[in-house]
Amino acid sequence: MVAIVESTPAEDLSAPLGQIVAEYRIAPGTAIAYPVQAGQYLQILDVRGSQCSDFLAFAAADVSEELDSTVTRTLNNLAIPTIGLHGKYFSNRMRPLVEVIQDTCGRHDSFVLACTTKYYEDAGYPGHPSCSDNFNGVLQPYGIAPRPGWAAINFFFNTTVDDSGAIASGESWSRAGDYVLLRAHEDLLCASSACPDDIDPANGWQPTEIHVRIYDQGESFPKAIGRRATAESGLRLTQPSAFTPCIQRLTQDLSDYNGFWVPNRFTHHGLHDEYWALRERVVLMDLSALRKFEIAGADALPLLQQVFSRNVAAFAVGQSGYGCLLNRHGGMVDDGIVFRLGETEFRYVGNCDSDGDYLRRVAEQLGLRVTLQPVSDRWHNLAVQGPESRHLLRSLTEFAPASGLNALEDLGYFRFAAATIGGIPVVISRTGYTGELGYELFVHPRHGADLWQRLMTAGQPFDLLPMGMAALDRARIEAGLLAPGIEFDELVSPYQAGIGWAVAMKAKADFIGRAALERIKPYPPRVAVGLVLEGNEVACQGQCIHPPGDRGRIGQVTSATFSPILNRSIAMAQIVPDYADLGTRLEVGVMDGMKRRMAATVGPLAAFDPQKSRVRI
Numbered sequence: 144m145v146a147i148v149e150s151t152p153a154e155d156l157s158a159p160l161g162q163i164v165a166e167y168r169i170a171p172g173t174a175i176a177y178p179v180q181a182g183q184y185l186q187i188l189d190v191r192g193s194q195c196s197d198f199l200a201f202a203a204a205d206v207s208e209e210l211d212s213t214v215t216r217t218l219n220n221l222a223i224p225t226i227g228l229h230g231k232y233f234s235n236r237m238r239p240l241v242e243v244i245q246d247t248c249g250r251h252d253s254f255v256l257a258c259t260t261k262y263y264e265d266a267g268y269p270g271h272p273s274c275s276d277n278f279n280g281v282l283q284p285y286g287i288a289p290r291p292g293w294a295a296i297n298f299f300f301n302t303t304v305d306d307s308g309a310i311a312s313g314e315s316w317s318r319a320g321d322y323v324l325l326r327a328h329e330d331l332l333c334a335s336s337a338c339p340d341d342i343d344p345a346n347g348w349q350p351t352e353i354h355v356r357i358y359d360q361g362e363s364f365p366k367a368i369g370r371r372a373t374a375e376s377g378l379r380l381t382q383p384s385a386f387t388p389c390i391q392r393l394t395q396d397l398s399d400y401n402g403f404w405v406p407n408r409f410t411h412h413g414l415h416d417e418y419w420a421l422r423e424r425v426v427l428m429d430l431s432a433l434r435k436f437e438i439a440g441a442d443a444l445p446l447l448q449q450v451f452s453r454n455v456a457a458f459a460v461g462q463s464g465y466g467c468l469l470n471r472h473g474g475m476v477d478d479g480i481v482f483r484l485g486e487t488e489f490r491y492v493g494n495c496d497s498d499g500d501y502l503r504r505v506a507e508q509l510g511l512r513v514t515l516q517p518v519s520d521r522w523h524n525l526a527v528q529g530p531e532s533r534h535l536l537r538s539l540t541e542f543a544p545a546s547g548l549n550a551l552e553d554l555g556y557f558r559f560a561a562a563t564i565g566g567i568p569v570v571i572s573r574t575g576y577t578g579e580l581g582y583e584l585f586v587h588p589r590h591g592a593d594l595w596q597r598l599m600t601a602g603q604p605f606d607l608l609p610m611g612m613a614a615l616d617r618a619r620i621e622a623g624l625l626a627p628g629i630e631f632d633e634l635v636s637p638y639q640a641g642i643g644w645a646v647a648m649k650a651k652a653d654f655i656g657r658a659a660l661e662r663i664k665p666y667p668p669r670v671a672v673g674l675v676l677e678g679n680e681v682a683c684q685g686q687c688i689h690p691p692g693d694r695g696r697i698g699q700v701t702s703a704t705f706s707p708i709l710n711r712s713i714a715m716a717q718i719v720p721d722y723a724d725l726g727t728r729l730e731v732g733v734m735d736g737m738k739r740r741m742a743a744t745v746g747p748l749a750a751f752d753p754q755k756s757r758v759r760i
Contacts, residue, residue: 156354157320157539161362171198171350172339174277176285178203179333182360184244185325187335189299190354193317193347197257197274197295200232200240201280203330206287206601212294213254213634216705222304223251226366226381227398231328240331241339245324247378250316252300256292258340266342274336278327281334286656293491298323300338300345314344320378324364348579368399372496379744384431385523385591389599392469393609401494403432415707417614421577422708425529426610427598430583435518435690437501439488442511447489450505451481452637454650458483461546463557463572466645467637468493468501474633475640476501478625480574482559494627498728505655520568523588527598528581529606530757536582539601554582556759565597576752577615578622580760612686620715623749630701630715632670636663639717641671641748669698673746676712676731680741681705687732688718688738697722701730706750713750714743 158714164183169175174197179185187196202208210232216222219229224243231239243746257278258745263271279289299317337353338650340346348627358364362718368382380392381399391397407430408414438446445703461481468476480491499517506513507592527536533551542548546560567590575581586594601605616626625631631640638646640661646660676682681745682703687696707712713729722729723745730740747753 144145144353151257155190157504159356160184160186160358160364160489162359165357166360166469167355169335169337169353169355171337171352172272172277172332174274174281174333174336175355176281177355177357179327179331179357180328180360181329181331183327184358184362184364185241185327185333186322186356186358187298187318187350188301188322188354188356188445189248189315190319191300191319191351192317192321192352194317194351194431195300195315195340195345196353197278197293197300197336197338198297199278199293199295199334200296201285201287201332201724202240203232203332206285206332208234208236208238210240210259210296213294215296216253224252224370225399228396230366232325241325241327244326244364245322245367245369245380247380248299248315248317248321249368249370250299250301251323252302252312254302255297255300255312257295257297257336258338259292261291263342265372268342271330271342272339274338277336277339278334284661293334307516312343312345314347319368337490340408370402373500377519384429384433385586386429386525386595389595390429390609394611396611398611398612399719401432401434402496403424405429405432406609406723407613408611409609412608413427414617415480415610416609418609418617418707420527420606421610421614421618422577423530425527425531425535425605426614427595427602427607428526428528428615429522429523430526431519433492433519434496434498434521434677435523436491436493436502437484437488437516437518438491438502438513439516440633441487441515442506442513443487443489445500446506446509446511446513447491448478448651449509449653449655450641451480451500452646452654454647455481455483455489457650459559460485461560463559463574463591465557465574466496467631467642469654469656469660470633470657471634471656472634473656473663475631475637476633476637477627478631478642480557482572499684521587522585523591524583524585524674525594525598526575526583526725527573527578528579528610530580532579532581533760535598535605535607536564536571539597540571542559563686564594565601566573567594567597568574569594575623575758577618577748578624578755579618579692579757581758587589590663616702617704617706618701621706621708621713621749621751623715623747623753626702631718635717636660636667638664638667639669670720670723671701671715671717671748671750672723674714674716674729674731674743675746675750677742678716679705679712681712682714682741682743687736688716688743689730689732689736690722691728691730691742694737696732696736697729709750713746715748 200210230243257274482490543561572586688698703714727745
């Protein structure tokens, strides 16, 4: 066996996550083998940034059982495992060997081999060191036969597969200090490399070190994904909301959404039951992942008048409005709601941390003096939605005297007020994202668990269910509600996304993007429509749309689902305006649109309750 020399503590890395039992520094262009015991945690760190590290794992009891990337992709149905239910790396015997606990990079590869001698020879670099040869050297003392190429997990290796099936690689996404934290399911022999590739961008053209830390079995680390709001922002790990401990008692099917853990489905209920509870009774949802910013000062209103599509000057105190942040070419930076808290105080609720940076940047460019404060960590929010939501909340709600409201029925659509729910202080807003009558409750995190439990208890006579993101996505598609990055991005105008009604062209003489929108409004390149498909097959995002029998594309599907309440397959789409009239017959292409097509008819963007009568009750 080859002796492994443990390194001294690394001064060029962040503090350890817990009690270290061993750590190793891997020099550029080399590899090491090392043992990891069952239950121990293995942290692989990129020391300088943009450095790939190939990884192998073998069952210590029988090294013929090894980590298998093909089995892992097949069992997870993912190109690379992610945090949560689909976070395990499996062996060639279909048993889990390691599980991902934390990942601060998010871009890795499981398709290509660790670099090989042949790769460098074919590129004109005979004799160049390779990860596969380095692995052969460090594994030989353990009786593991050499291979010309190892099918490794390539951490921090940035690969993509394009529409033609070609695999391309680029510079690693990882930054200095980024890491993957794994937990061993059994005693393992592991091997890691610091890839020697300096002939392409994979390692930023300059291979550097990799560092490995092994943590004690007694440690407990939360599952998390790292993210940065902007290129300059610090790293932030996935966080629980105030309601997550309550939710985790009801389901372990959670995913990272915008930096928060959110439930997909709840155990013992699932998509079907949760959906019908929303449409027929009442549900409870955690929407704390929304981002909140408070904007105050003498120039707060002028700032919002410039960047937000609605005429905020017309909002009364206690009133809110849905719209979007606009850029100079008329694109949607994000959609969200502005709440007017006072004459010069507002709260903006959107989807992204970067919204705050955009607001701050515009204020600086225009010379406006405002105070902009992120308050997402101070306001977590629950949505109580469904036709019975008012009945559930009526007996629990007591409005603050200053609101002038006496009963829940007095709170109008897109109005909000301070109140207590079962004695817990909240801000209650008559808004939602489901196409149903509903309310959103904003609460300080210290009261979150109590609020959840009181609502769950009070909801028992109404057969209330908690609802996850899967049912929410179905409901919002039925209601024709937009999802960021799907129905819009910064290159899509409100007129293309289907919310041109939310642009105050007549009420505001000047705002960011107005000149561009004046040109776009009469002739948008595409417009948003709803589609009703024949049969029960559900379309997929990105599928092409054609006139009947025509090869030419006129648009694409953005979102699709099967609507139980309509008993139809429906979709949201963006198509050229000439084909957008209600009742127009179209075809949705399967694959490239040349093999098979599904007949569809243009309908309103909101297939369910297009007049919004249910939310306005």
